[in-house]
Amino acid sequence: MLPGSDPSSRVARLAAGAAGAAAAGLVYSTVIERNAFALRHVTAPILEPGSSSLRVLHISDIHMMPNQHLKQAWISELDSLEPDLVVNTGDNLAHPNAVPAVVQSLGGLLSRPGLFVFGSNDYFGPKPKNPFKYFKKDHKRTHGEPLPWQDLRAAFTERGWLDATHAVRELEVAGVRVASAGVDDPHIERDRYETIAGRPNPLAQLRLGLTHSPEPRVLDAFADDGYDLVMAGHTHGGQLCVPGYGALVTNCHIDRSRVKGLSRWGASMALHVSAGLGTSPYAPARFSCRPEATLLTLTAVPNGGGDVDIDLTLPSLEVVTS
Incomplete structure (x- = not known):
C-alpha cells in the first residue's frame, strides 16, 4: 500500500x-x-417631482450590550455624515442596562430630525433559541425579561425624535415635507395598522412608512394607502449567509430577495430593509453579511411621471472610520 x-x-x-x-x-x-461595521450608500428617485434631495440615515437592530465599546464608537461617528433625517426601526437593546450606551452612541444624531419605531428586542430581552426554529416562519415566539423601553422612548423624544408608533407624524426637513406613520412590531403581533390607515397628506413630497419587521400584510397596507417608501429592519440581512447564494432565512414572511437593501413592493412603493448593526448575544456571529447602517439619498422622480425603476444593484460598502 x-x-x-x-x-x-x-x-x-x-x-x-x-x-x-x-x-x-x-x-x-x-x-x-x-x-466589521460598514456604511451602505443608496440613491433612489422617490420624492415628488421638483423636490430637493433628502439624505436619510437608516439605523436598525443595534442590539446593544453595555460593554460593546467598538460598536458604540462606530455609531457615534455616524453623526459626521450630517444626515437630514434619521430613521431608527428598532431592536436597540440586548440588555436591561444598555439604554445609556444607546443614547450616548447616538449622540449628535439625537439632535437631528428623527423618527423611530420599536422592535421586540426593545420590549423583551433575548433568550437562547434553537437556530433551526428560524427555518420555520411561524414558530412559537418566546420572550425574555422585560427591557426598559419606556426609558429609551423618553430619551429619544426628549431630544426631539418623533415616535411614529401607531401615529401620523409630519415634519419638514431640508425643504422636503415628509408625511410619516408607523406600526408597532408585527413580528410579535403588536401592529395595529387601522390606527394609521388612510392616505397620507397629498401635499407631502415623501410619504414614509416605518415598521420593525417587514411583514407582507403591513407592507401591502402601506402600499394600498399610497406610501412612497417603507423602512424596516429585523432580518439582520440573513445574518449567516452563503456566498453566491445569500440569506438562508429572513425570520419573517418576505422572500429572500428582499432580505436587505432596496427593492420594489407592489406597483409603486419602495422598500428598504436594513441588515442592522448587531446580533443577539446568544448568536454573536455574522457571515457574508456585515453589520451596517445605510445612508439613503432620496431624489426627485424625473418630470413626466410614470414608473421609475429603482436601481436594485447592491451599492459598495464603506467602513466609517474615526
Whole structure:
C-alpha cells in the first residue's frame, strides 16, 4: 500500500481539515465580521417631482450590550455624515442596562430630525433559541425579561425624535415635507395598522412608512394607502449567509430577495430593509453579511411621471472610520 493511502488516514485528514475550516469560520464570523461595521450608500428617485434631495440615515437592530465599546464608537461617528433625517426601526437593546450606551452612541444624531419605531428586542430581552426554529416562519415566539423601553422612548423624544408608533407624524426637513406613520412590531403581533390607515397628506413630497419587521400584510397596507417608501429592519440581512447564494432565512414572511437593501413592493412603493448593526448575544456571529447602517439619498422622480425603476444593484460598502 502506498504511503498515506490508508482510507482511515484520509478520512482523518479530511475530518481534521473540516474541523479546522469550521474553527476558522467561527473565529471569522464571531470576532472579525461581526465587528466589521460598514456604511451602505443608496440613491433612489422617490420624492415628488421638483423636490430637493433628502439624505436619510437608516439605523436598525443595534442590539446593544453595555460593554460593546467598538460598536458604540462606530455609531457615534455616524453623526459626521450630517444626515437630514434619521430613521431608527428598532431592536436597540440586548440588555436591561444598555439604554445609556444607546443614547450616548447616538449622540449628535439625537439632535437631528428623527423618527423611530420599536422592535421586540426593545420590549423583551433575548433568550437562547434553537437556530433551526428560524427555518420555520411561524414558530412559537418566546420572550425574555422585560427591557426598559419606556426609558429609551423618553430619551429619544426628549431630544426631539418623533415616535411614529401607531401615529401620523409630519415634519419638514431640508425643504422636503415628509408625511410619516408607523406600526408597532408585527413580528410579535403588536401592529395595529387601522390606527394609521388612510392616505397620507397629498401635499407631502415623501410619504414614509416605518415598521420593525417587514411583514407582507403591513407592507401591502402601506402600499394600498399610497406610501412612497417603507423602512424596516429585523432580518439582520440573513445574518449567516452563503456566498453566491445569500440569506438562508429572513425570520419573517418576505422572500429572500428582499432580505436587505432596496427593492420594489407592489406597483409603486419602495422598500428598504436594513441588515442592522448587531446580533443577539446568544448568536454573536455574522457571515457574508456585515453589520451596517445605510445612508439613503432620496431624489426627485424625473418630470413626466410614470414608473421609475429603482436601481436594485447592491451599492459598495464603506467602513466609517474615526
